[in-house]
Amino acid sequence: MLIHKLLFGAPTWVLVWLIACSSPNPQPSLTPIPSLAPGATETLVPAIQAAAAATAPAVSAKADPAIGEPIFLKNCSPCHGTRAEGVTAPALRNNTFIQTGGDQAIFGTIANGRPGTAMPAWLQTNGGPLTEVQISNVVAFLHKLQNVPPLPTATPLPPAPTETPSPPNAPTPEPARPSNPGAPGPAALLKGDAARGRGLFGTYCATCHGPEGVQGVPNPGSDDGSVPVLNPIDPTLANQDPKVFAANVDLFVEHGSTPSGPSPRIIMPAFGDLKLLTDQQRADLITYVMGLNGAK
Ligand code: HEC
Ligand code: HEC
Numbered sequence: 001m002l003i004h005k006l007l008f009g010a011p012t013w014v015l016v017w018l019i020a021c022s023s024p025n026p027q028p029s030l031t032p033i034p035s036l037a038p039g040a041t042e043t044l045v046p047a048i049q050a051a052a053a054a055t056a057p058a059v060s061a062k063a064d065p066a067i068g069e070p071i072f073l074k075n076c077s078p079c080h081g082t083r084a085e086g087v088t089a090p091a092l093r094n095n096t097f098i099q100t101g102g103d104q105a106i107f108g109t110i111a112n113g114r115p116g117t118a119m120p121a122w123l124q125t126n127g128g129p130l131t132e133v134q135i136s137n138v139v140a141f142l143h144k145l146q147n148v149p150p151l152p153t154a155t156p157l158p159p160a161p162t163e164t165p166s167p168p169n170a171p172t173p174e175p176a177r178p179s180n181p182g183a184p185g186p187a188a189l190l191k192g193d194a195a196r197g198r199g200l201f202g203t204y205c206a207t208c209h210g211p212e213g214v215q216g217v218p219n220p221g222s223d224d225g226s227v228p229v230l231n232p233i234d235p236t237l238a239n240q241d242p243k244v245f246a247a248n249v250d251l252f253v254e255h256g257s258t259p260s261g262p263s264p265r266i267i268m269p270a271f272g273d274l275k276l277l278t279d280q281q282r283a284d285l286i287t288y289v290m291g292l293n294g295a296k
Contacts, residue, residue: 063133068141071134078215079118084142085151089118093145103139110135113211120211124202127288128211175236175248178257178268185272187282188243188250197288200281205230208266213292222264231292238293245295249286253277 073082079089092098098106111132113121122128122135130138201213208217213230228234239245256270271277277285 063136063140065137065141065144068134068137068139071130071138072141075122075130075211075215076138081154083151084145086153088156091151091153092142093148094150095142095146098142099146106139106142107135110138118214120214122211124206125199126211127198127201127206127213129202129206130211173236176234178252178255179259180255180257180270180273182251182255182273184247184250185254185282186279187254187272187286188247190279190283192280192283192285192287194284194288194291196281197284197286197291200277200285201288204271204277205285208268213289217266219259219264219266222259222261222266224259224261227259227266227268230289233289233293238295242290242295245290246286249289250282253282253285 072080072084076084076092077087079087080092081087084092084095086092097109101109109119110130111121111123111128112126113119113128120128122130124131201209202211205213208227209230210216213233216224216227216229218226232238233249237245237248239248250272252268254270254272256273257268258264259267269276272279272282
């Protein structure tokens with residue numbers, strides 16, 4: 001949270017300093033922290049790194065389209081297009097809502113998403129990866145894309161081939177399990193609060209799993225090619241029995257996991273074993289993730 005504000009509002013020397021201290025191929029929005037598994041080079045947990053930048057100067061309040069552009073490209077272009085020309089979502093280039101909606105309404109749409117549509121909520125307190133300052137910078141960038149030459153809407157890529165559904169009567173597949181060993185921890189048995197979990201998800205999980213868990217970031221060197229989405233979650237983890245569902249999610253959150261593949265760049269941190277989150281925080285997160293997947 002803080003690190004993002006600082007990263008995106010800070011003068012160039014802070015960025016240069018952070019990048020100089022980081023691994024090869026750094027991206028401004030991905031802050032590496034010490035690796036947690038052999039070969040892992042990124043963890044992308046801004047909150048964990050906040051302390052490192054605590055001495056950096058405060059954020060400037062002025063929104064900057066140049067800062068908004070890379071945030072847009074990384075987060076919004078999959079649906080809205082690299083030039084905001086529209087792919088699976090409306091064009092934001094020459095868009096009437098951007099031109100007439102007013103900044104408060106545009107900010108609100110991005111921060112809260114459009115429930116019932118594919119547009120997710122991006123603000124951290126709503127389960128997204130972005131801070132208020134980052135969203136303001138994206139709004140400033142969108143204003144630069146009005147009254148510009150029109151572009152044809154991009155053609156969506158064909159959907160990735162889906163796994164063939166197993167025939168009826170096939171044995172139930174084994175649930176997905178983390179690479180790291182260990183039993184479910186105390187969080188799986190605590191009563192969680194989904195509203196608190198949503199804010200925690202924005203702070204600790206959305207950088208990798210996307211806003212509301214809908215968009216896994218690319219993960220070069222892993223067999224999957226990207227971090228798994230959690231909304232919808234892998235069907236082998238979901239379960240009618242909330243206790244079983246909670247334990248399935250908890251195993252990953254407690255112990256972390258290194259994805260299969262030759263050299264996955266991103267791994268799932270062990271939030272429980274490394275005491276990055278309390279038992280109650282993990283319980284809140286588990287309840288939120290289950291709720292994203294329709295569990296009561
Ligand atoms: C997973 C796909 C997806 C992603 C990623 C996404 N959006 Fe959207 N967005 C949509 C869809 C679908 C709509 C249309 C919602 C509706 O029908 O009202 C939309 C609508 C919008 C609108 C309102 C447009 C209008 O004409 O009313 C804005 C503004 C917007 N998105 C901004 C963003 C920004 C900024 C980002 C990145 C931070 C982003 N979106 C990322 C799917 C997405
Ligand atoms: C640094 C990036 C990163 C962060 C931050 C992160 N995860 Fe993950 N997560 C991953 C990766 C990579 C995997 C895939 C692990 C594997 O395949 O073994 C994963 C897997 C999972 C899975 C199993 C999903 C599946 O389909 O197998 C769950 C559940 C999960 N994460 C929950 C969370 C929650 C909750 C948080 C926040 C507390 C979180 N993750 C934060 C990277 C991350």
